[in-house]
Amino acid sequence: MSVRLETPVEPASAGMPPRASSGWAALAGVVSFVAWAGAAEAAAVVTGPGGSPLLAVGSAVIDLAPAAAKDTMVGLFGTGDKVALGVLMAVVLVIVTGLAGVAEQHRPPLGRVVFGVGGALAVAAVLTRAGSGSLDAAPAVIGTVVAVVVLPGLLRRLWRWRLSTTPGWAAATEPTPPLGGAPVERRSFLTAIGLTSAVAVVVGAGARVINAGRADVAALRDGIALPEAAVTAEPVPAGASLDVPGITPYVTSNEDFYRIDTALRVPSIDPAEWSLRIHGLVENEIVVSFDELLALPLEEHLATLSCVSNEVGGDLIGTALWLGHPIRTLLARAVPTAGADMVLSTSEDGFTAGTPLDVLTDEGTDALLAVGMNGQPLPQEHGFPVRMVVPGLFGYVSATKWVVDLEVTRFADAEGYWTPRGWDALGPVKLESRVDVPASGTSVDAGTVPIAGVAWHPHTGVARVEVQIDEEPWVDAQLADSVSADTWVQWVHRWEATSGRHTVRVRATGADGEVQREARMAPAPNGAEGWDEHQVTVR
Ligand SMILES: Nc1nc2c(c(=O)[nH]1)N[C@H]1C(S)=C(S)[C@@H](COP(=O)(O)O)O[C@H]1N2
Ligand SMILES: [Mo]
Numbered sequence: 001m002s003v004r005l006e007t008p009v010e011p012a013s014a015g016m017p018p019r020a021s022s023g024w025a026a027l028a029g030v031v032s033f034v035a036w037a038g039a040a041e042a043a044a045v046v047t048g049p050g051g052s053p054l055l056a057v058g059s060a061v062i063d064l065a066p067a068a069a070k071d072t073m074v075g076l077f078g079t080g081d082k083v084a085l086g087v088l089m090a091v092v093l094v095i096v097t098g099l100a101g102v103a104e105q106h107r108p109p110l111g112r113v114v115f116g117v118g119g120a121l122a123v124a125a126v127l128t129r130a131g132s133g134s135l136d137a138a139p140a141v142i143g144t145v146v147a148v149v150v151l152p153g154l155l156r157r158l159w160r161w162r163l164s165t166t167p168g169w170a171a172a173t174e175p176t177p178p179l180g181g182a183p184v185e186r187r188s189f190l191t192a193i194g195l196t197s198a199v200a201v202v203v204g205a206g207a208r209v210i211n212a213g214r215a216d217v218a219a220l221r222d223g224i225a226l227p228e229a230a231v232t233a234e235p236v237p238a239g240a241s242l243d244v245p246g247i248t249p250y251v252t253s254n255e256d257f258y259r260i261d262t263a264l265r266v267p268s269i270d271p272a273e274w275s276l277r278i279h280g281l282v283e284n285e286i287v288v289s290f291d292e293l294l295a296l297p298l299e300e301h302l303a304t305l306s307c308v309s310n311e312v313g314g315d316l317i318g319t320a321l322w323l324g325h326p327i328r329t330l331l332a333r334a335v336p337t338a339g340a341d342m343v344l345s346t347s348e349d350g351f352t353a354g355t356p357l358d359v360l361t362d363e364g365t366d367a368l369l370a371v372g373m374n375g376q377p378l379p380q381e382h383g384f385p386v387r388m389v390v391p392g393l394f395g396y397v398s399a400t401k402w403v404v405d406l407e408v409t410r411f412a413d414a415e416g417y418w419t420p421r422g423w424d425a426l427g428p429v430k431l432e433s434r435v436d437v438p439a440s441g442t443s444v445d446a447g448t449v450p451i452a453g454v455a456w457h458p459h460t461g462v463a464r465v466e467v468q469i470d471e472e473p474w475v476d477a478q479l480a481d482s483v484s485a486d487t488w489v490q491w492v493h494r495w496e497a498t499s500g501r502h503t504v505r506v507r508a509t510g511a512d513g514e515v516q517r518e519a520r521m522a523p524a525p526n527g528a529e530g531w532d533e534h535q536v537t538v539r
Helices: 022-047 053-064 067-106 110-127 134-164 169-173 182-222 290-295 327-334 357-361
Strands: 275-280 286-289 299-306 317-326 342-347 352-356 368-373 387-389 403-409 432-437 442-444 447-456 462-469 489-497 500-510 532-538
Touching (some): 022 053, 022 067, 067 110, 067 134, 110 134, 134 182, 275 327, 286 290, 290 368, 299 387, 317 327, 327 357, 327 368, 352 357, 432 500, 432 532, 447 462, 447 532
Parallel strands (some): 442 532
Antiparallel strands (some): 275 286, 299 317, 317 368, 342 352, 342 403, 432 447, 447 489, 462 500, 500 532
């Protein structure tokens, strides 16, 4: 921070300047708070409405307030209690931040400390909200940084104005006396106050409108009761999960599921307004609404989804229980015409993916128009209300979130978003394996040490996993159960570790006999290759 501190406090002997300005300093404090709120709200547009700190603070106040206080509020204000809370919070915040302005003027950096403490409380409020992620702390932090910069900036102008109206005293305390004189300094301060407030209010209000719209979609999502599946998945067998601390869970929770998309702002789609159009090289163009989709027989399918950008050893992969309707039955209704070989899916925000038509129409491939993920409606960032999930294909050619359009076309005539950007038009997921434990670079005690992780080749399946310590011969790891070829499998090798530094590496063999190749390949243009290896020190 490059704010120059011109301390308004002089030794008592120099005396205070005659013009009291606490009112203006308090205004500077309040305006800094307005800047805090505007910046935080704007940041929440990017991070998601869960990071909007004022709402989180309000909710935290409601949660923390003793029952008696709540009853009093409801008793006094009835259903207007939320509005009353807002007014009460605003009054408290104006008083506190006004005092912070005065404090900063008399005892810098006390006012900034007040903002810092307030910012920390706001971060705590945001992070203790249900379903919040660490990114949700960003708006409160950004807002606090803005306030801590704005406050001394405003007070510096106020200080110069005060000096300019106090001849003699000014010269004694400031090396370079203000030049333009009182009217100029006064205008400089008032302009800064006015501009800061105006920008903060306009930006903040605009951002609030956007965030409120998204919060509404969150409420709509909460109100959805997904129908029972017509085809239910077998429960995940206990034998799919190895008892090894630190191994990746077999089913990835929605909170932990990786997220990749080009959306700066997560699309907000009201399911009542959603529809999917299937058109192009088809005999019958069809349009399906959300209610119509939910009325069709839904199927559950556990499938592993991964990103083509995943590095060897990377974590852009997860397994979830998807609930949806098979895309093939809708395509059968549309009746693709001869010559069609691709379905170009488009999302509400313009992303596209080109998926081979024969994969989508294949009886043996559970390609879904998914509405549910792990028993819940799709989370907004994972495609609410409807996305595609196609076992065996990387996300960029198949897993369109917020999908609204399927055009039956030809690879010769159309391409998905990533194809002209250097990625292959076809994106089958490769055979891969990953070491989860021991984490690379860690130390373990000599003795039996489980080396464990996951291996996958969605829609083909994994037949074997082998582990190699240093340059010793490869040994078979023990494979856990897997639900189907569409899901990954956990593996473990119990290693008799001897002291020293060791390299452990893994390779898998697919159910089709393919053995994972050693040569390292970067993710572009069709997925990373190579053996994952970890350096381990044994004590
Ligand atoms: N609308 C939209 N859908 C998209 C993308 C996107 O950028 N926009 N990215 C795709 C990619 S590259 C991947 S790997 C998967 C990731 O899905 P997830 O975020 O639910 O894990 O979504 C796919 N669907
Ligand atoms: Mo991806």
